[in-house]
Every structure is written in structure tokens, then in C-alpha cells.
Amino acid sequence: VNVWVGPVADRTVVEAVTRAGGRVADEPAHAEAIVWLGYDPPELEPHLHDGVTWVQLAQAGVNRWLAAGLIDARRTWTSAAGAFGEVVGERATALLLAGVHRLPEHARSRRWTRHRGGSVAGSRVLVVGTGAIGQAVAHRLRALGSEAVGCNRDGRRVPPFAAVHAITGWPAPLAGVDHVVLAAPSTPQTRKLLDAAALAALPSHAVVVNVARGDLVDTDALVAALTDGALGGAALDVTDPEPLPEGHPLWELPAALVSSHTANPQPERTAHLAAHVGVNVARWVAGQPLHGIIDPARGY
Amino acid sequence: VNVWVGPVADRTVVEAVTRAGGRVADEPAHAEAIVWLGYDPPELEPHLHDGVTWVQLAQAGVNRWLAAGLIDARRTWTSAAGAFGEVVGERATALLLAGVHRLPEHARSRRWTRHRGGSVAGSRVLVVGTGAIGQAVAHRLRALGSEAVGCNRDGRRVPPFAAVHAITGWPAPLAGVDHVVLAAPSTPQTRKLLDAAALAALPSHAVVVNVARGDLVDTDALVAALTDGALGGAALDVTDPEPLPEGHPLWELPAALVSSHTANPQPERTAHLAAHVGVNVARWVAGQPLHGIIDPARGY
Numbered sequence: 283v284n285v286w287v288g289p290v291a292d293r294t295v296v297e298a299v300t301r302a303g304g305r306v307a308d309e310p311a312h313a314e315a316i317v318w319l320g321y322d323p324p325e326l327e328p329h330l331h332d333g334v335t336w337v338q339l340a341q342a343g344v345n346r347w348l349a350a351g352l353i354d355a356r357r358t359w360t361s362a363a364g365a366f367g368e369v370v371g372e373r374a375t376a377l378l379l380a381g382v383h384r385l386p387e388h389a390r391s392r393r394w395t396r397h398r399g400g401s402v403a404g405s406r407v408l409v410v411g412t413g414a415i416g417q418a419v420a421h422r423l424r425a426l427g428s429e430a431v432g433c434n435r436d437g438r439r440v441p442p443f444a445a446v447h448a449i450t451g452w453p454a455p456l457a458g459v460d461h462v463v464l465a466a467p468s469t470p471q472t473r474k475l476l477d478a479a480a481l482a483a484l485p486s487h488a489v490v491v492n493v494a495r496g497d498l499v500d501t502d503a504l505v506a507a508l509t510d511g512a513l514g515g516a517a518l519d520v521t522d523p524e525p526l527p528e529g530h531p532l533w534e535l536p537a538a539l540v541s542s543h544t545a546n547p548q549p550e551r552t553a554h555l556a557a558h559v560g561v562n563v564a565r566w567v568a569g570q571p572l573h574g575i576i577d578p579a580r581g582y
Numbered sequence: 583v584n585v586w587v588g589p590v591a592d593r594t595v596v597e598a599v600t601r602a603g604g605r606v607a608d609e610p611a612h613a614e615a616i617v618w619l620g621y622d623p624p625e626l627e628p629h630l631h632d633g634v635t636w637v638q639l640a641q642a643g644v645n646r647w648l649a650a651g652l653i654d655a656r657r658t659w660t661s662a663a664g665a666f667g668e669v670v671g672e673r674a675t676a677l678l679l680a681g682v683h684r685l686p687e688h689a690r691s692r693r694w695t696r697h698r699g700g701s702v703a704g705s706r707v708l709v710v711g712t713g714a715i716g717q718a719v720a721h722r723l724r725a726l727g728s729e730a731v732g733c734n735r736d737g738r739r740v741p742p743f744a745a746v747h748a749i750t751g752w753p754a755p756l757a758g759v760d761h762v763v764l765a766a767p768s769t770p771q772t773r774k775l776l777d778a779a780a781l782a783a784l785p786s787h788a789v790v791v792n793v794a795r796g797d798l799v800d801t802d803a804l805v806a807a808l809t810d811g812a813l814g815g816a817a818l819d820v821t822d823p824e825p826l827p828e829g830h831p832l833w834e835l836p837a838a839l840v841s842s843h844t845a846n847p848q849p850e851r852t853a854h855l856a857a858h859v860g861v862n863v864a865r866w867v868a869g870q871p872l873h874g875i876i877d878p879a880r881g882y
Binding site: 376402 | 668672673675676677679680683686688689690691692693694696697698699700701702703721722724725726727825826828833834840841842843844848850
């Protein structure tokens with residue numbers, strides 16, 4: 283397979299393609315496959331000639347690509363879903379622990395102040411999304427003595443979740459939950475999943491973590507809940523709008539923490555992406571189904 | 583056994599004593615055992631008549647009691663060591679993750695700023711102290727994909743540590759270590775364990791966590807290392823001096839986080855202590871060795 287790595291050929295990714303048995307094309311004109319490391323759909327579009335039968339994108343969440351209308355049935359499109367599960371799962375765990383232990387308030391304090399934190403041990407955490415990130419979170423929660431309950435499209439069982447709810451029953455999966463971690467793609471089904479009604483169903487000690495996409499949360503409803511003390515905290519790697527503008531209340535609220543979409547930092551990001559690309563190139567060469575195939579009907 | 587719970591008889595602790603088969607004495611004069619919930623050695627001293635054969639203290643770290651010279655061989659003294667392992671171990675994990683993911687800097691930011699965090703996964707963490715807290719940390723680190731190496735008095739193997747070094751070889755145990763978690767009692771051997779030389783042996787991305795006692799760290803050396811960028815961060819539940827005074831550089835340094843000795847919050851603290859007291863009363867009644875016996879020669 284002739285693979286073009288664009289818009290700029292990252293060396294780590296190029297090496298992964300070569301090691302996996304792919305040939306690296308100098309120009310997109312000669313490529314059957316494109317590994318696109320960019321973030322801008324219009325920039326990719328001119329390179330999509332009829333000879334390109336597979337496009338590998340660099341992101342796990344491809345909602346902006348779907349919205350741009352570029353992803354169609356004329357060729358195979360794959361995301362990086364699954365590539366960043368461990369690293370983003372660790373960040374989600376860090377954010378949940380920080381929120382429950384009230385570390386944002388401690389970090390902002392300039393004097394000895396005994397903010398009373400809670401404990402993740404013994405709590406029940408709803409993880410929305412049971413993919414690689416959600417599974418990584420569930421695994422870590424188990425070691426922390428917390429019960430992880432999952433939520434996905436159809437309620438299918440996924441280890442290591444103790445139980446998995448179908449999102450179609452929303453907001454029933456929130457019953458009896460202490461905290462919520464959002465690790466699902468942004469789709470019409472998940473957008474504004476945590477709206478005012480969902481937030482009101484949570485206990486006042488609940489911490490909400492978002493490492494998925496900002497639009498899974500109704501930001502105004504979240505700000506209102508935090509302002510009213512109806513929520514224990516919010517620890518967000520992603521926000522809506524994003525970037526979060528200066529002066530936004532989420533920068534000021536004591537129980538809010540915003541980590542500016544850094545859950546998946548460079549250069550580890552490229553290393554994990556390259557490993558994912560390598561696996562997919564090898565699978566393509568061997569005629570096996572690719573990982574992370576995007577289904578526009580499903581929305582990710 | 584006649585047990586006096588003082589200086590004020592907490593109901594949860596009294597119930598634990600009764601359930602374990604002890605009789606709760608109304609006054610210290612009639613007590614063979616004292617469960618002392620206070621923090622002030624001179625306040626306990628007048629109650630220590632010759633009939634008192636066992637004193638149970640409420641703290642895991644008893645360095646101040648030893649310094650006060652109250653603990654002697656005339657009676658059995660027990661600490662609460664072991665009672666708070668899970669809860670303090672969780673805080674230590676939260677602090678380590680926060681430091682590695684640069685959450686203190688994110689918490690203080692008022693605008694979108696992409697501070698580049700690291701990852702605990704794949705790192706090697708030295709946990710000084712292999713008691714209940716250290717073991718709880720090691721268990722959580724495993725689930726995070728990190729290797730926990732222990733350090734205790736004699737290098738004896740303690741699960742789930744991959745390896746355990748003897749503190750007598752200090753600073754050799756720091757070799758090859760990414761981060762350090764302090765979870766050991768304050769003794770002459772551990773005081774100022776992290777001094778300028780030890781800090782200089784750590785890599786510049788290292789995060790130092792302290793949930794033990796402030797004096798295990800040379801604070802001035804820590805401030806110097808953080809100021810010079812020679813250290814990735816410091817996340818401290820305990821400090822020296824404590825409480826940390828206003829205006830201290832640790833309140834201002836970007837990579838420092840101080841959580842004001844809240845790792846073991848009420849009312850969970852009392853519940854864990856009561857469980858520990860109940861076990862020890864039952865063991866005393868049954869003539870079995872108590873948990874947490876203080877050895878003044880050992881220093882905890």
C-alpha cells in the first residue's frame with residue numbers, strides 16, 4: 283500500500299508506516315491511503331482523489347470531520363479511537379481525584395485552609411462511553427475501590443465495568459451515581475447529555491469529569507449548578523465553547539477546574555498515534571478489518 | 583477491660599469499644615485502658631495513673647508524642663498506624679497525578695493555557711514507607727501502569743511492591759526513580775530525608791508527594807529546587823513548618839500544591855479510627871497482640 287503522510291510527514295509516523303509494511307508516497311497523487319495529521323477538514327479535501335481508498339485521521343473524536351461532510355462511503359475512513367485510551371484515561375482519573383479531593387481549591391489557596399475533601403473509594407461512578415478511554419478509567423477506578431458503571435449505545439457488557447446501561451434509557455443510568463466521567467464521542471445522542479435535568483439528578487457531592495468533547499455538557503446549566511452549590515465540582519479537559527474565553531465563570535468558580543484540552547500531550551500523543559497507524563497499515567496489507575472505522579450513521 | 587474514651591467520648595468510638603467487648607468507663611480513674619482522641623500530650627498526662635496498662639492514640643504518626651517523652655515501657659502504647667492507609671493512600675495518588683498532570687497550574691490559570699503534563703503510566707515511583715499507606719499507594723500505582731518501588735527500615739519485601747530498598751542505603755534507592763511519595767513516620771532516620779542532595783538526585787520532571795510528616799523534607803531545599811526548575815513539582819499534604827505561614831514561597835510556586843493536612847478528613851477519619859479501636863479492644867480482651875504498638879526505640 284502506498285501511504286502519504288500529510289500535511290507534514292512526521293518521522294515517527296512515517297517509520298511506523300514503513301515498519302508495518304507500507305510504502306511511503308512522496309505525493310498524495312500516488313497514494314492509495316492518506317494518514318492525515320492535520321486538524322482542518324478543508325485542508326485535506328483537495329488531496330482526496332479517486333485512488334485514495336483509505337484515510338486515517340489523527341483524532342479519536344471526529345465530530346468536526348463528520349460535520350464538515352467529508353466522510354462518506356466512497357472510501358474507508360478511520361479515526362484514532364482507541365489509540366489514546368490509557369493516557370486520556372489517566373487524565374480522567376487525575377481530574378476525578380482532584381475534584382473529589384478539592385485540589386483546585388487547595389491549589390488556589392494562599393493560606394492554610396482545611397477544605398474538606400471526599401473519597402473516590404466506596405463511590406459509584408458512571409462512565410459514559412465504554413471504549414478505550416472508558417475502559418482505562420474503569421480499570422483505575424477498581425483499584426481505587428470505586429465501582430465503575432458504564433453507559434454505551436446499546437448497554438452491551440464491556441469488561442471491566444460492573445454493569446453497563448444503554449444510553450437510550452437516559453437519564454435512568456444516573457440513579458444512585460456519585461460521580462460522572464464523560465468519555466464518549468460527540469454525537470446527536472450525546473450532545474448536551476449533562477443538561478440541567480441530568481445535573482439535578484446528581485447528588486450535591488457529585489464531581490463531573492469531561493475528557494470527551496465539550497458539547498456533551500450544557501455549560502450554562504453546569505455553571506448554574508456549581509454556582510448554586512448543587513454539584514461537588516467539575517473537572518473538564520474539554521469545554522463548550524473551546525477554547526474557553528477569558529472571563530468565563532468556569533475560570534472563577536472554586537469547584538471548577540479546566541485543563542485546556544491537554545489530556546493527550548505531545549510527544550506521547552504522536553507515539554501512540556504512530557503505533558495505531560502501524561497496526562492499521564499492517565491490517566490493511568493483510569486484508570484485515572481496520573481499527574477505528576468511522577460510521578457516519580453512528581456518528582463516530 | 584475498662585476503657586475510658588477521652589478527653590470527650592466520641593459516640594462512634596464508644597460504640598466500637600462496646601461492640602468489641604470492652605466496658606466504657608465514666609472516668610479515667612477506673613480505666614485500665616485509655617483511648618485518647620486528643621492531640622495534646624500534656625493534656626493526657628494527668629490521667630495516666632498506674633492502673634492504666636494500655637493507651638490507644640488517635641494518630642498514625644506519633645512523633646510529637648515521642649518527643650514529649652510520654653511514651654515509655656510502663657504500659658502498652660498503640661498508634662492508629664494502619665487505620666488510615668486507604669484514605670491517605672488515595673490522597674497520595676491524587677496528589678501525584680495532580681502534580682504529574684500539572685493540575686495546580688491549570689487550577690490557577692484564568693485562561694486557556696496548554697501546560698504540558700506527563701503521565702504516571704510507565705514511570706517508576708519510590709514510595710518511602712511500606713506500611714498501610716505505602717501499600718495502598720503501590721496498589722493504585724500498579725493499576726496506573728506505574729512501577730512502585732518501596733523503601734523501609736531493613737529492605738524486607740512487602741507486597742505489592744516490585745522491590746523494596748533498605749533506607750540504610752539512602753540515597754541509593756533514588757537511582758532511576760521518576761517520582762517520590764513519602765509515607766513513612768517521622769523518625770531520626772527519615773527527618774530531612776529529601777534534602778538538597780536527595781532532590782538533586784531526582785530528574786527534573788520528578789514530582790515529590792508528602793502525606794507523612796512535613797519534616798521528612800528540607801523545605802528550603804525543596805523551594806530552591808522548584809525555583810530553579812530542577813524538579814517537576816511538589817504536592818504536599820504536610821509541610822514544615824505546619825501550618826505553612828502566609829507568604830511562604832510554597833503558596834506561590836507554580837509547580838507546588840499544598841493541601842493543608844486534609845488527607846484524612848472527618849467524619850470518615852473517626853469511622854476508620856473507631857474500626858481500628860474496636861479491633862484492638864477485641865484483641866486486648868482475647869489476649870492477642872495489639873495493632874500499631876509504638877516502639878520508642880524504632881521511633882514509631
